Amino acid sequence: MAAIIELENISKHYSPTIIGVDKVSLAVEDGEFVTLLGPSGCGKSTLLRMIGGFEEPTAGTIRLADKDVTWDPPYKREVNMVFQDYALFPHMTVGQNVAYGLKTMKVAKSEIADHVRDALTLVGLYDKVDQRPQQLSGGQRQRIALARAIVRKPKVLLLDEPLSALDAKLREQMQLELKHLHEKVGITFIMVTHDQGEALVMSDRVVVMEKGRIAQQGKPQDLYDHPASPYVANFIGTTNFLPGQIAAGGDDLIRVEIGAGTISALPDGARPAGGVVTVGFRPEKARLLADGEGAQNILEGRIAEVIYYGLGLRVAVEIGNGERVFVDSLLPDRLALSAVPVVGAPARVAVEPHNVFVFEGSVAP
Ligand code: ADP
Ligand code: MG
Numbered sequence: 001m002a003a004i005i006e007l008e009n010i011s012k013h014y015s016p017t018i019i020g021v022d023k024v025s026l027a028v029e030d031g032e033f034v035t036l037l038g039p040s041g042c043g044k045s046t047l048l049r050m051i052g053g054f055e056e057p058t059a060g061t062i063r064l065a066d067k068d069v070t071w072d073p074p075y076k077r078e079v080n081m082v083f084q085d086y087a088l089f090p091h092m093t094v095g096q097n098v099a100y101g102l103k104t105m106k107v108a109k110s111e112i113a114d115h116v117r118d119a120l121t122l123v124g125l126y127d128k129v130d131q132r133p134q135q136l137s138g139g140q141r142q143r144i145a146l147a148r149a150i151v152r153k154p155k156v157l158l159l160d161e162p163l164s165a166l167d168a169k170l171r172e173q174m175q176l177e178l179k180h181l182h183e184k185v186g187i188t189f190i191m192v193t194h195d196q197g198e199a200l201v202m203s204d205r206v207v208v209m210e211k212g213r214i215a216q217q218g219k220p221q222d223l224y225d226h227p228a229s230p231y232v233a234n235f236i237g238t239t240n241f242l243p244g245q246i247a248a249g250g251d252d253l254i255r256v257e258i259g260a261g262t263i264s265a266l267p268d269g270a271r272p273a274g275g276v277v278t279v280g281f282r283p284e285k286a287r288l289l290a291d292g293e294g295a296q297n298i299l300e301g302r303i304a305e306v307i308y309y310g311l312g313l314r315v316a317v318e319i320g321n322g323e324r325v326f327v328d329s330l331l332p333d334r335l336a337l338s339a340v341p342v343v344g345a346p347a348r349v350a351v352e353p354h355n356v357f358v359f360e361g362s363v364a365p
Contacts, residue, residue, distance in 0.1 A: 003027040003063075004155055004188050005051060010060035012046050012212075020046035022212035023060070028156075033182050033189045035199040038209035038235070044192040045160055047209075051190065052081045052158050065155060075104075080154035084161045086145040088133040094120070095129040098148045105152060119151035120144075122184060123177075139170045146178070150185055159191040163198065175201050196236045200224065208232050226268065230278060230359050239280040240325040243362040249273035253353060260319040263297050265356035278359045283314060283326040285355035288347055295350035299325065303341045313340070317347050325349055 005028040012020040021043040028034050036044040049055035051062060053074035062070045069077050080101075088097050098116045107115065120126040123143040133141055142162065149157055162178070163171045179202045182189050193199055199206045200220040207217040208231075216228045227233035230241060244258035251270035256263045256279050263279050271277070289295060301319035312330040319325060327349055341347065 002030055004030040004032075004065055005190070006061075006063040007047075007051070008061040008063075010047070010050060010057050010062065012043075012050060012055060013058045019212050021050070021057075024212075024214055026207065026214065026217075028188060028190060030155075031186050031188055033179070033191070033202060033204045035191045035193060035203040035206050036209055037193060037196060037199040037206050038215075039194055042209040043212040044194075044209055046212075048081075048158050048160055048190065048192050051156070052079050053077050054081070078155040079158060080149045080152055080156075081158040081160070082145050082149045082162050084164055086133075086141050086165075088141060088144060088148075090133055093130050093132055094125065094136070094144055097133065097144060098151050101148055101152045115151050119147040122150065122181065123147045138166050139174055142166065142174065143177070146181065150181075150187060154187060156188045156190060159189060161192055161194070164193075164195075171198070178202060200236070206236075208235060227280075227357060230280065230363065233280050233357060233359070238283055238326065239357070240283065240286070241278050241280045242323065242325070243276075243278050246271055246273050246275040246277060249275065254358070256358070259321045260299055260301070260323060263299075263351075263356055264353040265358050266354045267358040271358060275360075276362050278362055280357040280359060281325075281351045281355055283328040286325065286327045286349050286351040287329065288315065288317075288327055288341065289350050293348075293350075295348075296353055297351050297356070299349040299351075301325075301347055301349065303343050303345050303347050306341050306343060315341050315347070317349050319349070 007024055007026045010024045011022055014020055024047060036047060038044055046055060050057050053072055061068060064077055095116050098119055099112050102112050102115055117126055120129055123146055125140060125143055128136060163174050166174060175198055203220060205217060206220055206223055208215045210231055216223060216232045223232065223236055227236065233239040242258045244256040246254055247257045248255040249272040254265055254267060254271050256265060256277060258279065265279060299319045301317045303315060304318040304324055305316040307314040312328055315327045316324050317327060
């Protein structure tokens with residue numbers, strides 16, 4: 001598939017010391033749903049605004065459908081932006097709000113009503129066409145803002161934290177609605193969020209940003225299963241980190257000495273003996289062993305805390321040196337109360353070598 005957006009070494013320096021975006025290169029395919037993910041201040045909005053033409057880069061090139069648009073104002077780009085606060089006009093009806101963008105494009109009057117009906121039907125709100133924004137709920141207003149953005153049929157829709165003003169339940173519902181809308185309209189979506197769950201649920205591809213740069217990008221499951229750094233492993237999902245040194249290296253099964261014992265791992269590439277590394281594993285990939293049960297990797301310790309979270313239990317196990325690792329387990333219906341871990345009791349944590357990440361250096365995220 002052809003790239004609809006191509007960013008080449010895009011930078012935005014707000015001042016010599018404030019670097020919003022630092023030499024980002026990124027290609028987005030036609031029809032793709034790409035999410036820019038990262039903590040507050042990592043440059044997501046700056047990058048999105050530059051794609052939309054609301055901010056000028058200090059260096060680099062932006063191409064839209066093979067055309068250099070780096071210095072074009074927003075209205076000259078076939079790109080539209082949905083803002084977090086919706087920015088609907090309160091004195092206009094829903095229909096007038098959606099029609100607004102078409103009027104500025106000089107679309108024939110006879111066609112406007114049809115386009116407005118189509119866009120509102122897509123978001124399931126055509127019955128609200130004569131109401132005013134204040135009469136609608138937050139979720140409905142967000143859908144109107146989406147209808148207004150897609151009615152002009154832009155090549156690319158930019159969405160900056162589009163669901164952040166909604167409460168948790170509605171946000172979850174809107175995540176799926178927005179994903180389905182993307183599938184229906186076939187427009188390229190580039191969304192910004194700091195919510196990793198949202199990014200995983202909605203996107204074809206997630207671009208994780210760190211201090212103005214791309215830390216890693218990939219399909220949600222690839223990022224989750226193969227994070228390239230502790231930063232990514234920590235930002236997407238939860239990871240237990242343990243610093244160590246490689247006792248037996250190689251490109252197959254390696255052994256890493258950590259303070260509390262030895263961990264065997266299957267790293268993605270070759271790792272020489274003596275290397276200083278950090279191993280990591282997901283709480284849900286670890287388990288507590290029953291008495292007498294064996295495993296390839298065992299960390300011995302004591303139960304420090306048991307956290308109930310509805311779907312299951314998260315158990316914190318202290319493995320010496322004050323280090324804690326978390327182990328998640330779903331609560332099976334038949335789990336006897338006597339089997340629930342007790343704080344202070346001895347515990348053995350097991351994790352399979354193929355579920356252990358190996359990162360260069362001893363730097364915890
Ligand atoms: P994000 O959307 O990931 O939270 P932003 O793109 O808003 O991050 O900001 C990236 C960096 O650029 C931050 O350090 C922020 O303070 C700075 N920044 C953003 N906008 C401006 C601006 N208009 N003037 C100066 N600095 C800015
Ligand atoms: Mg932002």
